[in-house]
Amino acid sequence: REWTLSNIAAMKRQFQRLGMGFDWATEVTTCFPEYYRWNQWFFLRMYERGLAYRKKSKVNWCPECCTVLANEQVIDGRCWRHEDTIVEQRDLVQWFLRITAYAQELLEGLDKLEGWPEKVRTMQRNWIGRSEGTEVDFFLEDQGTGNREQGTDLDEHIVKVGLQGLDDGSKETRKRIRVFTTRVDTIFGATSVQLAPQHALVAAFTAADPVLKAQVDELIEQQRKAREAGDLGAIEKHGVPTRHFAINPYNGQRVPIWVANYILADYGTGAIMSVPAHDERDFEFATKYGLLIVEVIRPAQEAEAARQLPFVSEEGVLVNSGEFNGLSCAQAQKVLQEAAARSAFGEATVTYRLKDWGVSRQRYWGTPIPMIHCERDGIVPVPDEQLPVLLPEQIEITQQGGSPLSRVPEFVNVVCPKCGGPAKRETDTMDTFVDSSWYFYRYTDAKNANAPFDSETVKYWFPIDQYIGGVEHAILHLIYSRFWTRVMRDLGMIVNDEPARRLFTQGMVIKDGHKMSKSKGNVVSPDDMIEKFGADSTRMYALFAAPPDRDLDWQEDGVAGVSRFLGRVWRLTDSLQRKAKTVSSSGISLRSKPISETTEAEAKLVGAMHRTIAKITDEFSGRWHFNTCIASIMTFVNLLSSDSEHWVEMGEISEAVITDVLRSLVLLMTPLAPFLSAELWEKLGYEGVVFRQPWPESDPELAKEDELEIPVQINGKLVTVVRVAVDADSKSLEAAALAEEKVRGRISGKTVVKVIVVPRKLVNLVVR
RNA sequence: GCGGAGGUGGCGAAAUUGGCAGACGCACCAGCUUGAGGUGCUGGCGCCCACAAGGCAUAGGGGUUCAAGUCCCCUCCUCCGCACCA
Numbered sequence: 001r002e003w004t005l006s007n008i009a010a011m012k013r014q015f016q017r018l019g020m021g022f023d024w025a026t027e028v029t030t031c032f033p034e035y036y037r038w039n040q041w042f043f044l045r046m047y048e049r050g051l052a053y054r055k056k057s058k059v060n061w062c063p064e065c066c067t068v069l070a071n072e073q074v075i076d077g078r079c080w081r082h083e084d085t086i087v088e089q090r091d092l093v094q095w096f097l098r099i100t101a102y103a104q105e106l107l108e109g110l111d112k113l114e115g116w117p118e119k120v121r122t123m124q125r126n127w128i129g130r131s132e133g134t135e136v137d138f139f140l141e142d143q144g145t146g147n148r149e150q151g152t153d154l155d156e157h158i159v160k161v162g163l164q165g166l167d168d169g170s171k172e173t174r175k176r177i178r179v180f181t182t183r184v185d186t187i188f189g190a191t192s193v194q195l196a197p198q199h200a201l202v203a204a205f206t207a208a209d210p211v212l213k214a215q216v217d218e219l220i221e222q223q224r225k226a227r228e229a230g231d232l233g234a235i236e237k238h239g240v241p242t243r244h245f246a247i248n249p250y251n252g253q254r255v256p257i258w259v260a261n262y263i264l265a266d267y268g269t270g271a272i273m274s275v276p277a278h279d280e281r282d283f284e285f286a287t288k289y290g291l292l293i294v295e296v297i298r299p300a301q302e303a304e305a306a307r308q309l310p311f312v313s314e315e316g317v318l319v320n321s322g323e324f325n326g327l328s329c330a331q332a333q334k335v336l337q338e339a340a341a342r343s344a345f346g347e348a349t350v351t352y353r354l355k356d357w358g359v360s361r362q363r364y365w366g367t368p369i370p371m372i373h374c375e376r377d378g379i380v381p382v383p384d385e386q387l388p389v390l391l392p393e394q395i396e397i398t399q400q401g402g403s404p405l406s407r408v409p410e411f412v413n414v415v416c417p418k419c420g421g422p423a424k425r426e427t428d429t430m431d432t433f434v435d436s437s438w439y440f441y442r443y444t445d446a447k448n449a450n451a452p453f454d455s456e457t458v459k460y461w462f463p464i465d466q467y468i469g470g471v472e473h474a475i476l477h478l479i480y481s482r483f484w485t486r487v488m489r490d491l492g493m494i495v496n497d498e499p500a501r502r503l504f505t506q507g508m509v510i511k512d513g514h515k516m517s518k519s520k521g522n523v524v525s526p527d528d529m530i531e532k533f534g535a536d537s538t539r540m541y542a543l544f545a546a547p548p549d550r551d552l553d554w555q556e557d558g559v560a561g562v563s564r565f566l567g568r569v570w571r572l573t574d575s576l577q578r579k580a581k582t583v584s585s586s587g588i589s590l591r592s593k594p595i596s597e598t599t600e601a602e603a604k605l606v607g608a609m610h611r612t613i614a615k616i617t618d619e620f621s622g623r624w625h626f627n628t629c630i631a632s633i634m635t636f637v638n639l640l641s642s643d644s645e646h647w648v649e650m651g652e653i654s655e656a657v658i659t660d661v662l663r664s665l666v667l668l669m670t671p672l673a674p675f676l677s678a679e680l681w682e683k684l685g686y687e688g689v690v691f692r693q694p695w696p697e698s699d700p701e702l703a704k705e706d707e708l709e710i711p712v713q714i715n716g717k718l719v720t721v722v723r724v725a726v727d728a729d730s731k732s733l734e735a736a737a738l739a740e741e742k743v744r745g746r747i748s749g750k751t752v753v754k755v756i757v758v759p760r761k762l763v764n765l766v767v768r
Numbered sequence: 769g770c771g772g773a774g775g776u777g778g779c780g781a782a783a784u785u786g787g788c789a790g791a792c793g794c795a796c797c798a799g800c801u802u803g804a805g806g807u808g809c810u811g812g813c814g815c816c817c818a819c820a821a822g823g824c825a826u827a828g829g830g831g832u833u834c835a836a837g838u839c840c841c842c843u844c845c846u847c848c849g850c851a852c853c854a
Binding site for chain 2: 117118119120121122123125126127129131133179180181182183194235237260261262263264266267268271272273274275279280281282284285351353471474475544545546547550551552553555557558560561562564565567568571618622623625627628630631632633634635638
């Protein structure tokens with residue numbers, strides 16, 4: 001906790017040194033009970049609605065973290081925080097959140113999220129992985145007897161009942177294997193049934209067959225290795241026959257049952273029908289093991305010669321399919337589904353790849369799951385009035401297995417809220433992604449002690465107009481928070497379906513050809529950069545080097561270039577101003593002069609100024625290409641520095657115009673570099689500096705934080721600057737002057753007071 | 769394999785709807801300034817040929833157009849995501 005808080009402090013300091021303006025009054029710290037109690041509160045609401053549940057299942061275990069991970073947190077078989085650590089599969093009892101209940105809605109919602117990048121929407125679509133298909137029961141041929149006669153008998157029976165409907169008696173006695181397929185139209189070409197090695201039926205087969213067991217274990221091992229290599233897709237197909245057979249319910253065809261390593265246990269039913277003639281994988285497998293290949297789909301009118309198996313297109317008609325011959329694939333799918341439903345051996349289904357969100361973590365650090373295990377009453381939720389379940393502060397961290405909390409008796413031993421008897425607390429904590437799933441709602445009402453937030457307030461603010469984050473959260477945070485939003489909506493707390501209208505994914509910082517990361521040792525600390533070039537240059541370079549949606553190639557020479565530019569601006573404004581003063585003749589402002597008296601030089605300068613303002617105004621409200629904003633300012637400065645001095649000396653440009661132009665320039669630069677010195681400001685004719693808390697409701701305590709020191713390089717010298725968050729609002733002018741005085745009094749000599757202005761207002765102000 | 773984003777000088781990049789390709793900056797070169805330089809100023813800087821004029825250039829090829837980096841078709845390459853999902 002100390003570690004976390006010190007990290008927060010360090011980050012905050014860096015933001016402030018860079019002159020970033022945030023409303024710290026609404027700061028939310030998720031590791032404080034004031035926040036995480038609401039995680040627990042949400043968890044209980046979900047539990048009440050069956051959206052939080054506990055089950056035993058195979059889960060991803062990171063040996064480095066000593067905890068379980070969600071599917072979304074496993075990347076190529078490795079832990080999302082430990083690139084080198086291979087995730088293991090373990091059988092554990094864990095808490096899950098039923099995100100699958102919203103699978104369809106999460107999918108459909110994507111179509112409406114037009115303000116989200118197509119890339120993220122596609123990633124989420126893939127992750128949810130909806131596919132429509134059919135589940136079909138193949139009947140298991142009676143075991144034990146192996147009697148051919150009986151088998152034949154059975155075949156006939158099934159042909160009969162399969163198509164005309166099973167009577168109740170036989171339905172119950174027949175053992176079945178349920179397969180999932182998206183191409184039920186090809187089912188007459190099924191020449192085997194393939195099971196995943198983990199399929200329940202396989203266990204039944206291997207129990208009596210040690211040889212088969214060994215073979216199956218080998219397949220499982222192959223899958224495990226492939227998964228570790230992060231390359232399950234390229235696994236070489238292996239399979240073993242089980243010597244058991246299944247009966248195709250549509251035609252009574254008897255097909256062998258195999259176990260194969262390319263069948264996934266956790267997708268569909270973990271069993272497929274293999275149709276080699278019309279599926280590339282099945283074709284490969286059948287060719288390898290000499291299984292039958294039966295063609296049942298033909299392209300409508302294609303030349304026979306051009307035909308080649310496997311033919312996987314759905315543009316064709318059925319052949320070799322009994323009474324269904326001649327139907328198109330689409331028609332056949334419908335008809336066959338109906339037939340299956342009528343005869344109760346199958347049905348149309350929708351399958352999702354999305355799995356429920358496993359939120360149990362065996363970490364000490366996290367929100368305790370508010371559940372109690374009572375011997376008499378089973379799982380009992382902690383009553384609301386006992387929240388928050390506090391995380392014990394002093395605890396020994398060991399690298400042993402199991403949840404660290406289980407070794408704290410004071411935490412574990414409780415009384416059952418139901419029967420009052422002795423009971424044990426749940427010792428798992430929640431995934432930290434729970435924290436981030438709804439934190440932004442809390443910003444609207446950060447100090448609320450009675451609820452996660454006030455619904456009316458949220459109704460005013462939400463959905464978020466513009467959310468910004470990295471693509472790396474496309475299927476993590478961004479899908480969880482969409483889920484959470486829907487849960488809250490169904491709890492009646494909010495009215496929006498989606499958390500954010502628009503999403504902007506910013507690029508990464510690249511250095512020396514690699515993503516900046518500690519393990520690669522190519523990190524650039526903002527502190528070092530500020531030390532070397534000042535906050536203005538660092539910040540301006542970050543904006544100048546690339547548009548924000550693209551990766552940013554960090555080159556120190558570039559920072560130096562920007563630093564030079566800022567120095568030039570300083571000197572230029574200074575000298576122009578001085579010159580204008582000495583040359584100044586009338587002091588008549590440009591605006592009060594008739595157009596005819598405007599000199600050519602003035603017109604040129606003012607024209608360029610307005611073009612620059614227009615460009616930047618546009619970019620700020622549109623594309624956010626700050627790199628071109630800065631470029632246009634540089635162009636403007638280049639124009640100023642090439643001709644203006646001469647013109648000023650010749651009296652072609654009045655002091656009023658120069659002042660006006662320079663003032664605009666400095667204002668334009670302010671959002672791009674927090675650049676505006678009081679000296680300069682005063683030179684430009686302002687009496688004092690305007691101060692205002694950017695958010696009036698801010699805690700007055702934070703006023704101190706808003707006065708922070710930023711190093712700025714001016715004329716090659718590093719100067720300490722006090723930056724005060726302000727807006728260009730004249731009504732607080734007096735307060736501003738007062739504050740400045742205070743600041744100047746506290747810090748000696750060469751201090752310059754900085755002004756930060758809200759961009760849009762700034763531009764409006766300049767345009768007037 | 770499927771999906772997404774890209775490919776423009778030595779480098780980062782501009783070119784919002786088709787309208788002077790390479791704005792702006794970095795690096796480099798030359799001159800001036802400077803006691804010195806990660807200083808300042810001036811100029812040059814896609815390629816070819818240069819006295820000039822000109823020609824060729826936006827991954828490659830074709831097309832539409834008075835006009836194409838931009839629109840259409842084909843091919844190649846890079847990055848990202850997903851992947852025996854039945």
